[in-house]
Amino acid sequence: MQQFTVPQFIDVEAKIIGPITTRQFIIMLAGVIVGAIAYKFFDFSLFITVVIFVFIFIGLFGFTKINGRPFHFFLINFAQTLKRANLRVWNNTMVMVDFDHSGSEVKPKMEKLRRPVKHYTTSRLAELSLIVDTGGVYKGEKEINGAKIKTIEENSELEIGDLRKFNQ
Secondary structure, X not given: OOOOOOOOOOOOOOEEXXXXXXXXXXXXXXXXXXXXXXXXXXXXXXXXXXXXXXXHHHHHHHHOEEOOEEHHHHHHHHHHHHHOOOOOOOOOEEEEOOEOOOOOEOOOEEEEOOOOOOOOOHHHHHHHHHHHHOOOOEEEEEEEOOEXXXXXXXXXXXXXXXHHHHHO
């Protein structure tokens, strides 16, 4: 059997100048160019303000990682989340497509497949809550010849306690 080498560390970026990667270097270079243009065209106080904001953006986009991913991926995912609908509704219609034996497609029929809705009465809900509350000791009512009979598990603690009470 032939063996292949599996590439590892594919998410590690190449370092070009010390610990600086190519992406970080390009971002820093763009920031320096914006700072130089701001120095050339603005007065000193506006230049300082612009350079502070540019350095903040360089720090965010060049060096900040959120969940191990660069900051710009975080911004893209955040924008997509804001754009997406808050409520998602499942469309449970099923499209059935029939084919002729000749191979041509017939118009699709839309069929709604739905599970029948079970409506429990108040007495049935009370009975279910009693089964849950007793931890399954109470088994519910069974109907025999039209008469409802309450059933309790034979080897339950409840029955043993009742027997002790009667024996005294």
